[in-house]
Amino acid sequence: MSAPLFGRVALIGVGLIGSSLARVLQRDGLAGEIVACARSQATRDAVARLGLADRITADPAEAARDADLVVLCTPLSAYAEIARRIAPELKPGAIVSDVGSVKGAAIRDIAPALPAGVHLVPGHPVAGTEHSGPEAGFAEIFQDRWCILTPLPGGDDAALERVSLLWQAAGMKVVTMDAEHHDMVLAITSHLPHLIAYTIVGTATDLEETLKSEVIKFSAGGFRDFTRIAASDPVMWRDVFLANREAVLEMLQRFTEDLTALQRAIRWGEGDKLQELFIRTRAIRRSIIEAKQA
């Protein structure tokens, strides 16, 4: 058997994505040793019960000590504090990566803390479900999905290559782009859809009681799809919207203008305008099916 891709891998945060990554590391023998770090006792117990790591700790510094790869898999708001705590323990040549949905904020919060000789490779495996926690993870979650890496200018090519190999082993198609561009693309493909789904489901929860029970009963008409998205992890998504504020507000502004135009068309009975848009949106669906992302 050949040597594993990494010696010691530390996963800081072991929720849906962190635990799925642990499962990939185990399945493919990609790590000499897996150290899992989780703040809550319940998560650490679950990780132990599921046998997802060789060692489990509540202390990020202890997890990062002598690690060859440290992957931050926590909500974004924890990054700055974690970076500060792991920095003194990182050995020269260690790679620090993450799986967060906003890359500008990730770099802003991690990079300044890292000592020279440690390589930062920010990453975002675009995969997930509406479920959370270590029990919800599974190795196949990454299969055939995209992983976006946003290396810093002048970053270490060998480190980038090794992180890329890791996600390819997980079944992902890996691309690189700059962090700012990533954050704009994800604002429209992921953050705005989540924001809207959360909103409409919230609007429904505020309905009169009689109406509310029927909303649940007749949810198959379209609403149901939104509730699935709006069941995603609350803390993770709170952090995403705060961390990608500029891009989300920009896309939200465009959306609101378009919605207002449709509202006006409905009010004035302008069927042609509605139909024209609905034909246009159908074509996008076809493109997604052709791109095998459906």
Place this chain on the structure above:
Amino acid sequence: MSAPLFGRVALIGVGLIGSSLARVLQRDGLAGEIVACARSQATRDAVARLGLADRITADPAEAARDADLVVLCTPLSAYAEIARRIAPELKPGAIVSDVGSVKGAAIRDIAPALPAGVHLVPGHPVAGTEHSGPEAGFAEIFQDRWCILTPLPGGDDAALERVSLLWQAAGMKVVTMDAEHHDMVLAITSHLPHLIAYTIVGTATDLEETLKSEVIKFSAGGFRDFTRIAASDPVMWRDVFLANREAVLEMLQRFTEDLTALQRAIRWGEGDKLQELFIRTRAIRRSIIEAKQA
């Protein structure tokens, strides 16, 4: 073998729902004869090729002649004209029903044209996919979904019962409510979600070209679910929004207020407000799973 539930059944419109209903009628032997009516030659050819009817015609009047049950399965905007054309051909005791998503407008457009002794039983099987046309239909589309009937005050109980039996045979759970209430419930569970999905997919189609191709590529982050909804039949949905204008605008207004509040929370970094909402919306998802509508 017992007598079928209906003698001659005329389906006016043979798209996704009409053709699915034809398949149920055939599967369960619910009709002595099925007459299909479609305006376009292409649809009539497809119905013939698929063997979905005993007779096929382009003329609603011819289809309705001597029928025991006539079901309108066209977009809502065609109802008034169809009602006017079939009325002189309807025999006493005949039942007229429909499958449209807006019941107030359906009653407004059909009821005045019908002769005395003909029974109107407006219906809405809450089922569908993003696909259209007779090839897209399948008998199981109705299975375990709700069918809402909105009988008129003083309507014929026996006619209501027979239409109810038809949809129960299709596997549906049948409930009755008044048309106005139906239109309000569907505005939030179906019409508003579709409107929003159409809007966000439209917003994405207006993006700069470079961004647009990446939106398709990275659609798995949430956007994809919206594109499926926004691929639904353009003419049918144009009609739904125009026919249920008041209720849709009312729900849209509530949604917009809620979205504006979230926008403000993001702008001012009010994480608590975001998280509080996201926890609340999660609970709705659980209710839907418990109601077995997920």
